[in-house]
Every structure is written in C-alpha cells, then in structure tokens.
Amino acid sequence: MKSRPSDPFARKSIKTLLSEMTGGERLERVLGPVSLTALGVGATIGTGIYVLTGEVARNYAGPSLMLSFLLAAIGCGFAALCYSELASMVPVAGSAYTYAYATLGEVFAWIIGWDLVLEYAISDAAVANGWSNYFVELIQHALHIQLDPRFINAPWDFEVETGTFYWKTVTLASGATVNAWCNLPALIVTAAITVVLVIGIKESARFNAGMVILNIGIILTIVGVGSFYVQPSHWQPFFHKDRGWYGVAMGAAHIFFAYIGFDSISTHAEEARNPQRDLTIGILGALTICTILYVAVAAVLTGMIPYMEINVDAPLAAAFRSKGLGFAGALITCGILAGMTSTILVGNLSQARILLAMSRDGMLPPSFFGAVHPRFKTPWKSTILVGVVVGLGGALAPLRFLADLVSVGTLFAFLIVCGAVLILRYTSPAIPRPFRVPALPFMAGMGLLVNGGLLFWLGKDNWIRLFVWLAVGMVIYFAYSRYHTHIAKEPEDVGGGVLE
Numbered sequence: 001m002k003s004r005p006s007d008p009f010a011r012k013s014i015k016t017l018l019s020e021m022t023g024g025e026r027l028e029r030v031l032g033p034v035s036l037t038a039l040g041v042g043a044t045i046g047t048g049i050y051v052l053t054g055e056v057a058r059n060y061a062g063p064s065l066m067l068s069f070l071l072a073a074i075g076c077g078f079a080a081l082c083y084s085e086l087a088s089m090v091p092v093a094g095s096a097y098t099y100a101y102a103t104l105g106e107v108f109a110w111i112i113g114w115d116l117v118l119e120y121a122i123s124d125a126a127v128a129n130g131w132s133n134y135f136v137e138l139i140q141h142a143l144h145i146q147l148d149p150r151f152i153n154a155p156w157d158f159e160v161e162t163g164t165f166y167w168k169t170v171t172l173a174s175g176a177t178v179n180a181w182c183n184l185p186a187l188i189v190t191a192a193i194t195v196v197l198v199i200g201i202k203e204s205a206r207f208n209a210g211m212v213i214l215n216i217g218i219i220l221t222i223v224g225v226g227s228f229y230v231q232p233s234h235w236q237p238f239f240h241k242d243r244g245w246y247g248v249a250m251g252a253a254h255i256f257f258a259y260i261g262f263d264s265i266s267t268h269a270e271e272a273r274n275p276q277r278d279l280t281i282g283i284l285g286a287l288t289i290c291t292i293l294y295v296a297v298a299a300v301l302t303g304m305i306p307y308m309e310i311n312v313d314a315p316l317a318a319a320f321r322s323k324g325l326g327f328a329g330a331l332i333t334c335g336i337l338a339g340m341t342s343t344i345l346v347g348n349l350s351q352a353r354i355l356l357a358m359s360r361d362g363m364l365p366p367s368f369f370g371a372v373h374p375r376f377k378t379p380w381k382s383t384i385l386v387g388v389v390v391g392l393g394g395a396l397a398p399l400r401f402l403a404d405l406v407s408v409g410t411l412f413a414f415l416i417v418c419g420a421v422l423i424l425r426y427t428s429p430a431i432p433r434p435f436r437v438p439a440l441p442f443m444a445g446m447g448l449l450v451n452g453g454l455l456f457w458l459g460k461d462n463w464i465r466l467f468v469w470l471a472v473g474m475v476i477y478f479a480y481s482r483y484h485t486h487i488a489k490e491p492e493d494v495g496g497g498v499l500e
Contacts, residue, residue: 006487008107012361014431017090017102031271033281035209039346040265040286042212045219046343048258049294050336051130052403053301054315061251062240063302066295068251069258073291075454076259078447079414080287081437082421087266087279088435089424096263096413096420097357103420103427110481112416113358114473115466118409120351121386123260124344125393126402128186129154131340132394134333135185137314141321142330146173153180158401163461168398186394193345194387197352198373198380211342216293218335221328222316223296229323230303240307253457257403258294260410261343262286263417264350276434348386355382362485363477408462409469411455418447 031039057065086099097116101109136152139145149170157168168180196207240247265282272278301310304319311318316336320329356379359369373380393402421437421444437443455463 005482006106006485008482009105010487011103011105012101012109012487014090014102014428017098031268031278032273033278033285036265036268036272036278036282037285037289038209038212039268040262040282041289042209042215042339042342043261043264043346043350044259044286044290044343045212045215045293046127046130046258046261046340048255048260048403049219049297050316050340051133051313051399052255052257053298054310055312055400056251056255057298057302057307057315058310058312060240060243060254061247062238062243062307063235064239064248065251065255065298065302065307067248068255069291069294069298071248071252071450072256072259072454073287073294075252075256075411075414075447075450076262076287078443078450079417080262080283081443082417082447083263083266084280084283084435085421085433085437086417086424087283088276089431089433096266096417097354099420100416101361103423104416106482106485106487107477108416109361110358110363110477111470111473112413113354113363114470114476115409115412116354117351118466118469119260119406119413120264120347120354121389122393122402122409123257123406124190124347124351124386124390125186125397126257126399126406127340127343127347128190128390128394129183129397129399129402131189131337131344132183132185133313133399134317134336134340135189137317138330138333138337141317141326142333148172150178150181151184154183154396154398155180156398158398163459165398165401182395184395187391189341190344190348190387190391190394193341193348194384194391196345197348197383197387198376198378200376200378207342207345211338211345214335215339215342216289218332218339219293219297221335222320222332223293223300225325225328226300226304226320230300232303234303234306249453249457253407253454254404256407256411256454259287259290260406261346262290263410263413264346268350268353280435344390348383348390351386352379352383355379355386361487363481365484404458404462405465408455408458408466411451411458412466414451415448415455418444418451 053065056068057063061068083096090098090102097109097113100112132152136147139147149172153168153170155168156165158165169177170180171177239245243250262283265279265286272282297316301315301319305322314333317329317333320326320332355364355369358364359366359382368385369379369382371379371381422441424431425440
C-alpha cells in the first residue's frame with residue numbers, strides 16, 4: 001500500500017541516526033586506522049595518476065602539473081577536514097548522503113546520494129578502462145602478443161576540446177580499418193573483482209592491503225629509478241606553452257579525478273573499530289600520502305621526457321620504455337595493474353554501502369539493495385549490479401568522457417559536505433565532536449570556494465551532464481522514494497539481516 005508522501009525537507013535527526021546503530025542491518029566493526037588508510041590509498045591511487053597525468057600534462061598544464069596536483073589537494077584538504085568532523089559525529093554508512101539527510105533534508109540527501117552513485121560507478125568504470133590500457137601495454141610490449149584491437153577499445157571516443165563523440169575506428173593486422181566493438185579486458189577485471197566483493201569485507205580488505213603495499217612500492221620505484229633520467233631542461237618552460245597560468249587551474253580541475261577515493265573511507269564508518277578516531281586518521285592520512293606521491297610522480301614524468309611527447313594512454317610505462325628500460329617498464333606496469341585493481345575493488349565496495357544506506361531509509365527497494373547473502377553476509381545483489389554497471393561502462397565508454405563526468409559529481413559532493421559542517425555547527429552544537437574542523441567557518445568557506453572554482457574550470461558541458469543525471473534522479477525520487485521513505489511511514493520495524 002502506498003504511503004503518504006514525505007516532506008522533501010524533513011531532516012533525520014542525529015539522535016535517530018545514532019539510535020539506528022543499535023539494531024537492524026549493521027556492519028561488523030573489523031577495520032582499524034591502518035586498514036582504513038589502506039582502503040583510502042587503494043581507492044585513490046589509480047587511473048588518475050597512472051593515465052590522466054599524461055593527458056593533463058600534455059593538453060593543459062605541462063610541467064606545472066605539479067602545481068595542479070597541489071591545488072587539487074588543497075581543495076580536497078578542506079573537504080577532508082569536513083568529512084572527518086562529520087564522520088566522527090555520525091559514524092554510520094552513507095558518507096555525504098547521511099550527512100545531507102541530517103543537515104539539509106530528505107530531497108537534498110537523495111540528490112547527493114544519487115550524485116554519489118554517479119561518482120563511484122563511473123569512476124570505477126574509468127579506472128577499469130585505464131586498467132585495460134596498461135594491460136594491453138604489458139601484453140603487447142612485454143609478452144609480444146598482439147590482441148585484436150576491436151576488443152580492447154570502446155566503440156566510440158570523445159573529443160575534449162569540442163565536447164563531441166565519434167565512432168572509434170581501429171586498424172586490423174590485415175590493414176583493414178573497422179569499428180571497435182568493446183573494451184573486453186575492462187569487463188573481465190570488473191567481473192573478477194565483483195566475485196571477490198561478494199565473498200566478504202574481511203577478504204576484500206586483506207586483498208586490498210596487499211595491493212596497496214605493492215602499489216606504493218611501485219610508485220617509489222618509479223620515482224627512484226625515474227629520477228636518474230630526469231633532465232631539468234624538460235621543465236622549461238614550466239607552464240604549458242598555450243595555456244600559461246590558466247593551465248594550472250584547468251589541470252587541477254581535470255586531474256582532480258586522481259584524488260577521488262579518499263572520501264570513500266567515510267562510507268566504512270560502521271566497519272571501523274573506533275570510528276571517532278580512526279576515520280580522521282584514515283581520511284587525512286590517505287590524502288597526505290597520495291599528495292606526496294602524486295607530486296613526485298608528476299615531477300619525474302615531466303622531467304624524463306618533454307611534456308608534448310608524453311604518451312597519453314600509458315604515460316609512465318611508455319616513458320621508461322623510451323629510456324631503454326623495457327624490463328623495468330614491464331614490472332612497473334604489473335604494479336600499476338595491481339594498484340588499479342585495488343581502486344576498482346574499494347570503489348565498488350563503497351558504492352554498495354551507499355546503496356545500502358539509501359535502501360535502509362526506503363529511498364531504494366530494500367528487498368534488492370538491502371538483500372544480504374545468507375552465507376557471505378554481504379549486500380550481494382547490489383554488489384553484482386554495481387559490477388555490471390561498472391563493467392559495461394568500462395567496456396563501452398571512453399576514458400576522457402568518464403573522468404571529467406566523475407570529477408564534476410565529486411566536487412558537487414564536496415560542496416555539500418563543506419556546507420553541512422557549517423550548518424551542523426549552528427543547528428546541533430551539543431552533539432559530541434571527537435574531531436572538529438579548526439578555524440571554522442574559514443576552513444569550510446575555503447572548501448566551498450576552492451572546490452566551486454574547480455567546478456567552474458570543468459566547463460559547462462560537464463555541468464549540463466550533471467544536471468541531466470540529477471534530473472533523472474529527481475524523477476525517481478518523486479515517483480518512488482518520496483512515498484517509501486521511513487519518514488513518510490508510521491513507525492515500523494525496519495530491521496533485517498546482519499551484514500558482515
């Protein structure tokens with residue numbers, strides 16, 4: 001029976017959120033600060049640093065890519081402080097979705113939740129696409145196996161400058177020119193990761209920890225070995241020859257994709273052993289580690305070869321191969337593949353937690369998105385759905401289109417989080433805050449300013465795509481969610497199975 005519609009501006013009290021943690025569908029607290037930091041690093045370091053560095057350096061920033069990384073990190077840092085305060089206050093699954101529900105109201109919670117669906121699903125599709133690029137690089141140059149180009153390319157491509165799509169054509173060994181069909185490696189790696197995620201969070205965390213250790217080791221190898229081949233003359237001119245100082249801001253907006261992932265730590269609040277302390281350590285620790293590594297890699301890459309000669313598909317592997325380091329390039333490629341695998345794993349894991357939080361509130365059908373596997377104790381239906389969407393996105397959509405679409409969605413989420421901190425300080429001052437953003441409202445205000453500025457540099461086309469996505473979401477909200485949220489119903493038992 002259809003319930004009465006809820007008030008779109010009804011807010012979920014902090015007291016209600018905290019009381020919900022005592023029963024119903026709860027997640028097991030098994031993650032400490034090291035595991036959370038590893039999850040953040042694993043979710044963050046991936047296609048952004050291994051693939052987009054080449055494109056952003058060549059097309060936007062040149063050697064000033066190092067400054068672009070720092071500028072993007074500043075915006076992320078303000079948002080990270082705000083995430084830390086909110087996560088310590090409300091240690092439940094849902095991330096910015098939950099925070100918006102408590103501060104801005106139900107309709108805004110739906111908007112940000114729908115936006116996070118875009119962020120995590122499309123970002124993992126982009127990473128799967130980048131994973132395929134390096135896999136092909138390894139197979140063809142290290143193992144000398146030529147793959148059918150129709151199965152390693154998306155069927156269309158995207159021209160960033162004009163904002164237009166066009167059919168992707170490839171050349172076969174016979175010399176014939178044909179249309180590409182799909183990016184099959186991207187689909188296969190996503191399917192394998194989905195199986196791991198269905199098995200359970202403990203197994204996923206152990207797998208991720210191993211991948212993160214290997215990933216950081218590879219990056220340190222890139223920096224250490226590559227530094228011997230750096231020529232400072234390649235850093236002159238420091239700014240892009242066509243874009244100058246503007247290239248730094250444009251580069252920061254487009255390379256922002258590289259930082260997407262550290263915020264996913266907040267989606268694991270219910271799985272943290274001591275969330276009020278560990279979430280802050282994990283969020284800020286992951287952001288700091290990633291920023292240091294990013295700037296170092298950008299310096300080495302632009303110092304090894306002139307930025308206009310950087311390979312945009314597999315820039316790091318190609319840079320080492322250009323110096324005659326084919327074997328080292330192959331080892332580095334293996335590590336890069338491990339890092340990207342970790343990124344897809346954590347992103348898909350976080351996406352399922354967002355959907356779980358929304359289904360608990362009745363925003364999405366709980367029979368599907370809240371379904372718990374009887375043996376593995378995981379939200380297996382939503383995990384498989386996420387895997388299907390990510391796999392198809394990676395197989396059929398071009399990387400450059402996916403990356404910018406994800407960045408605009410994430411920056412929008414960051415604006416919501418920074419605004420939520422300001423609102424809660426005045427509306428709920430008595431709620432305990434184990435971590436407090438210093439110098440408020442300055443810090444949150446700067447977060448709004450810097451991240452809003454980065455949104456501006458992504459261009460109107462990406463804004464239009466975001467608004468179209470949100471418009472689709474609003475249709476779902478007013479047609480289904482508004483009539484099924486628990487705020488719209490009489491008090492009822494909304495418990496269910498217990499997740500691991």
